[in-house]
Amino acid sequence: MTDLTDLTIAEALSAMKSKKISAEELTKAYIKKTEEGRKYNAYVLETPEVALQAAKVADENYAKGTERALEGIPMGIKDLFCTKGIRTTACSHIIDNFVPQYESTVTQNLLNAGVGFLGKLNMDEFAMGGSNETSYFGPVINPWSKDVDLVPGGSSGGSAAAVAAKMCAAATGTDTGGSIRQPAAFCGITGIKPTYGRCSRYGIMAFASSLDQAGPMAKDVKDCALLLNVMAGHDEKDSTSSRKDVPDFTKVLGQDVKGLKIGIPQEYRPQGLNKEIEQAWDKAIAMLKERGAEIVDISLPHTKYALPVYYIIAPAEASSNLARYDGVRFGERVDGAHLDDLYINTRTQGFGKEVKRRIMVGTYVLSAGYYDAYYVKAQKVRRLIQNDFKNAFEKCDVILTPTSPTEAFPIGDKTMVENPINMYLNDVFTVSVNLAGLPALSLPIGLSAKGLPLGMQLIGKAFDEETVFKTAYALEQDAAFKRI
Amino acid sequence: MADFIIETPKGKWELVCGLEIHCQIVSKSKIFSGASTEFGDDANVNVSFIDAGMPGMLPVLNKECVRQAVKTGLGLNAVINKYSVFSRKNYFYADSPQGYQITQFEYPIVGEGKITVDLSDGTSKDIRIERMHIEQDAAKSIHDINPKKSYVDFNRCGVGLMEIVTKPDFRSPEEVGAFLKKLRSIVRYLGTCDGNMDEGSMRCDASISVRPLGSNELRERAEVKNVNSVKFAMQAVEYEAKRQVELYENGETLKQQTCRFNPATGETKFLRFKEFSDDYRYFPEPDLPPLVLDDAFIEEIRNNLVELPDAKKARFVKELGLTPYDASVLCENKETADFFEEAAKGRDAKKVANWIMGDFFAMLNAKKLPLEKSPISAEKLGRLVDLISKNVINGKTAKDVFAIMAETSQEPEAIVEEKGWKQVTDTSAIEAIVDEVLQSNPDNVAAYKGGKNNLLGWFVGQVMKQSKGTANPAIVNQLLKQKLG
Numbered sequence A: 001m002t003d004l005t006d007l008t009i010a011e012a013l014s015a016m017k018s019k020k021i022s023a024e025e026l027t028k029a030y031i032k033k034t035e036e037g038r039k040y041n042a043y044v045l046e047t048p049e050v051a052l053q054a055a056k057v058a059d060e061n062y063a064k065g066t067e068r069a070l071e072g073i074p075m076g077i078k079d080l081f082c083t084k085g086i087r088t089t090a091c092s093h094i095i096d097n098f099v100p101q102y103e104s105t106v107t108q109n110l111l112n113a114g115v116g117f118l119g120k121l122n123m124d125e126f127a128m129g130g131s132n133e134t135s136y137f138g139p140v141i142n143p144w145s146k147d148v149d150l151v152p153g154g155s156s157g158g159s160a161a162a163v164a165a166k167m168c169a170a171a172t173g174t175d176t177g178g179s180i181r182q183p184a185a186f187c188g189i190t191g192i193k194p195t196y197g198r199c200s201r202y203g204i205m206a207f208a209s210s211l212d213q214a215g216p217m218a219k220d221v222k223d224c225a226l227l228l229n230v231m232a233g234h235d236e237k238d239s240t241s242s243r244k245d246v247p248d249f250t251k252v253l254g255q256d257v258k259g260l261k262i263g264i265p266q267e268y269r270p271q272g273l274n275k276e277i278e279q280a281w282d283k284a285i286a287m288l289k290e291r292g293a294e295i296v297d298i299s300l301p302h303t304k305y306a307l308p309v310y311y312i313i314a315p316a317e318a319s320s321n322l323a324r325y326d327g328v329r330f331g332e333r334v335d336g337a338h339l340d341d342l343y344i345n346t347r348t349q350g351f352g353k354e355v356k357r358r359i360m361v362g363t364y365v366l367s368a369g370y371y372d373a374y375y376v377k378a379q380k381v382r383r384l385i386q387n388d389f390k391n392a393f394e395k396c397d398v399i400l401t402p403t404s405p406t407e408a409f410p411i412g413d414k415t416m417v418e419n420p421i422n423m424y425l426n427d428v429f430t431v432s433v434n435l436a437g438l439p440a441l442s443l444p445i446g447l448s449a450k451g452l453p454l455g456m457q458l459i460g461k462a463f464d465e466e467t468v469f470k471t472a473y474a475l476e477q478d479a480a481f482k483r484i
Numbered sequence B: 001m002a003d004f005i006i007e008t009p010k011g012k013w014e015l016v017c018g019l020e021i022h023c024q025i026v027s028k029s030k031i032f033s034g035a036s037t038e039f040g041d042d043a044n045v046n047v048s049f050i051d052a053g054m055p056g057m058l059p060v061l062n063k064e065c066v067r068q069a070v071k072t073g074l075g076l077n078a079v080i081n082k083y084s085v086f087s088r089k090n091y092f093y094a095d096s097p098q099g100y101q102i103t104q105f106e107y108p109i110v111g112e113g114k115i116t117v118d119l120s121d122g123t124s125k126d127i128r129i130e131r132m133h134i135e136q137d138a139a140k141s142i143h144d145i146n147p148k149k150s151y152v153d154f155n156r157c158g159v160g161l162m163e164i165v166t167k168p169d170f171r172s173p174e175e176v177g178a179f180l181k182k183l184r185s186i187v188r189y190l191g192t193c194d195g196n197m198d199e200g201s202m203r204c205d206a207s208i209s210v211r212p213l214g215s216n217e218l219r220e221r222a223e224v225k226n227v228n229s230v231k232f233a234m235q236a237v238e239y240e241a242k243r244q245v246e247l248y249e250n251g252e253t254l255k256q257q258t259c260r261f262n263p264a265t266g267e268t269k270f271l272r273f274k275e276f277s278d279d280y281r282y283f284p285e286p287d288l289p290p291l292v293l294d295d296a297f298i299e300e301i302r303n304n305l306v307e308l309p310d311a312k313k314a315r316f317v318k319e320l321g322l323t324p325y326d327a328s329v330l331c332e333n334k335e336t337a338d339f340f341e342e343a344a345k346g347r348d349a350k351k352v353a354n355w356i357m358g359d360f361f362a363m364l365n366a367k368k369l370p371l372e373k374s375p376i377s378a379e380k381l382g383r384l385v386d387l388i389s390k391n392v393i394n395g396k397t398a399k400d401v402f403a404i405m406a407e408t409s410q411e412p413e414a415i416v417e418e419k420g421w422k423q424v425t426d427t428s429a430i431e432a433i434v435d436e437v438l439q440s441n442p443d444n445v446a447a448y449k450g451g452k453n454n455l456l457g458w459f460v461g462q463v464m465k466q467s468k469g470t471a472n473p474a475i476v477n478q479l480l481k482q483k484l485g
Helices: A009-017 A022-035 A048-062 A103-114 A157-164 A179-185 A222-232 A275-290 A301-324 A340-352 A351-368 A372-392 A414-419 A420-427 A429-437 A467-478 B062-073 B173-190 B230-249 B296-305 B311-318 B324-331 B334-346 B348-368 B379-391 B395-408 B411-419 B427-440 B441-448 B455-466 B473-484
Strands: A045-047 A073-079 A116-121 A170-175 A190-193 A213-218 A261-265 A294-298 A398-402 A439-447 A453-460 B005-008 B013-026 B087-091 B100-104 B113-117 B122-136 B141-144 B151-153 B160-166 B202-212 B220-226 B257-262 B267-273
Touching: A009 A022, A009 A048, A022 A073, A022 A116, A045 A157, A045 B005, A045 B151, A048 A073, A048 A116, A073 A157, A103 A170, A103 A222, A103 B324, A157 A170, A157 A179, A157 A420, A157 B257, A170 A179, A170 A222, A179 A190, A179 A301, A179 A439, A179 A453, A179 B230, A190 A340, A190 A467, A213 A222, A222 A439, A261 A275, A275 A294, A275 A398, A275 A439, A275 A453, A275 A467, A294 A398, A301 A351, A301 A420, A301 A429, A301 B220, A351 A372, A351 B334, A372 A429, A398 A467, A414 B257, A439 A467, A453 A467, A453 B160, B005 B230, B013 B173, B013 B230, B062 B122, B062 B160, B062 B173, B062 B267, B087 B151, B122 B173, B122 B257, B122 B348, B151 B311, B173 B202, B173 B230, B173 B267, B173 B334, B202 B230, B220 B230, B220 B267, B230 B257, B230 B267, B230 B455, B311 B324, B311 B334, B311 B348, B311 B395, B324 B334, B324 B348, B334 B379, B379 B395, B379 B411, B441 B455, B441 B473, B455 B473
Parallel strands: A073 A116, A073 A170, A261 A294, A261 A398, B220 B257
Antiparallel strands: A045 A116, A170 A213, A190 A213, A190 A439, A398 A453, A439 A453, B005 B013, B013 B160, B013 B202, B087 B100, B100 B122, B113 B122, B122 B160, B141 B151, B202 B220, B257 B267
16 A cells, blocks of 8 residues: 555545545554654654544544544644643743643644644744754754755744655644745745734744744645635634635635736845756746746835844844743743842743844844834834835736745754854745735745755735635646655 | 912922822723633632733733723713724733733823812812823732742733823822822722722822922922822822922932832832833734724713713702702712712702711711611612601601611601601690690799790700600790790
């Protein structure tokens, strides 16, 4: 029999429905892969018993014909999503013993649809990082690595690696500045950050509230559409979640892209752009052109400000969001003579270097005397970046760019360890989308000369994930990317 | 008129004071969570995951708290801002589980307004309101259980607060007291805050400075925190103002500072200088969209607003003929005003007011009972007044009936019946007693006739005694005068 973990979600659902395979068989196949793949360090907690229990229920439902949308699909969950009764740590020492008594809305939606949880996935600490190297549980190894261990990207590095290595049928991710898309690109999988407000943030440990958004990471475009159908929706518990109806995203897959206007932003083709990335981009443009899409040159003039603006707003919100990790009510506590000492000791020992760096930056930019010069200014520029997209979308329906300026790089890369700015530059093509709150998907388009995946990003209008999915599906057909 | 001038041999000084009042919003659940706001429950039973600042939790605005804030704003004669924004005030303390308080900073829900206060000299004064915003209350730290540890009760954490900020319009402690009473009266009428300062549901901070009388300058101020009664607020303002005058006259200066009021000594005590105050790093709360109110929502609240104390007082004076003083006493709280209105319905309002403000209040005071636990209902008190008006009993007997009602809650008519206290207005019956008294006291009759006119009272007393208090005193007087010639 073929390897069941090769099946996409769509294929597995159909196989279970027609009783060719059972949910238990599928789940056991993934559990086996999870055990074999421990060297990648993708999981920080394995919960095979939880997944098997869900599989048992799934098989009963298939037997009764009462199966739900994702019945029996075994998934991995990024460790930023609170899962009731299952340890959730944000991969930080400061809460590495935390067991939530509540379930995030997104994971609850998945549970309600019949998904089983294989475990919690590694990530950068509190989602702060672009290589999964800031995790308290150590780095994740990209399954595409050959002689040198490469990063899977970040912050959803465990999610991307687990999907690529077939250690789960799909995974949840979160994306604040590119944390779904960049690891998806590095690991040769597909992931979408939906429009801000599509998925509830309730129960997801907050990094930067105005930018954070959950999304699916999966083997292909269709699986992402199937997952987003379930994950999205209004939630009374998140006042920023949208009341807009969630369409069936799978309906548009396979629709013609002829006449669709594809925007190509000139600012994303700076001098010195990696040649292989540029070639991959041109290849994707050619594919869409071949299908009759119209290629339109557009300008996003404030793109160059996106990174500095992002690295003011995100740390500012983070510095406040992470204040609750104080050792008083949950998580690690390192006592001190006075309350202030307790805070200082707990947070000094509990947080990693990158998290502390961002808390300090965020505290600084919100401080009296600096607030107007940094935070207020950044919010104004954020508005200009949003306007750039608004103007661009008057000329085009969807925007095509590379996901990341590089392919996956080695773990412990000196240039990045020594200068975090070099790490931040990885987000150059992705952060604008978060600042504007737009949907964007990354899919693999081909391999670099070193045999590493390269990702393309499709950016849509707010709440127009359908055009993104439609275009991505067309590109996927033409790229015919071979998964591991 | 603001006759509070601090006069010393060296000069005359004037008080400049503004208040910040925190009022806990009356609502079933907290402002950003579904947990109960019940006061007095066991520690840490009314705490949701949101209140405890658990990871991934998000605030959801309680619409009832918004409604209460708008109501209060209208009661303060203030502008309702249709667009307001929540902000985070960041600080670390054990009573702040999120590490920040969700409040409103640049864009509060209520703008400028005013409250008119009545002063003892018969004048009134407008105190201007600067703004009012809504926010979440902090948890309660408890330091006196263990010498080495502090405990935190999160029941209060997240209860909705309205913070009302006045302009620096107060020139005397009396004005401060009158304002606090008036504000308490307004929020209680509206049902938006229970106004119990001793339970902490209404808390007052006073910013106090002084200046030479006649000058317009604004000097450095001291902020006295968390004063928990009207009396203490007045004492604190007076003490602090005098302390500052002394300081200036000794050639010293005041540095902006925070103080605490000690009710035991009546003194303010230095806590810290403001220059070391925290930087709260306010920024707009990204978890909550701006609060946008539509006209229909505001108008619906405006149209259903209860009659406020000022309007009620004016009506009592105009329609019921009460004096302004009586009317303002009866209107200070809504329950008293309602009690009065029920008791006075269809009766002589002035008489009813006298009974309530006299014997009735005295009885409640003596028994230490709140109005709602009164043994005498408004309706029964009204019927007691009826018995007097209809000459069934006289005023003196009424006091005895009232005393029994206060003990037994009986109907006044039943008491009169049972005791046989019905006033005798039958002249022949009274005449018989009068005759008997005159016959058995020939000496005094002679003395009266000889010019000792003040014996009339003694004769009245004797007749009343024989009639067991039931004889109508007017008839007794009349008959005695006739017969004694």
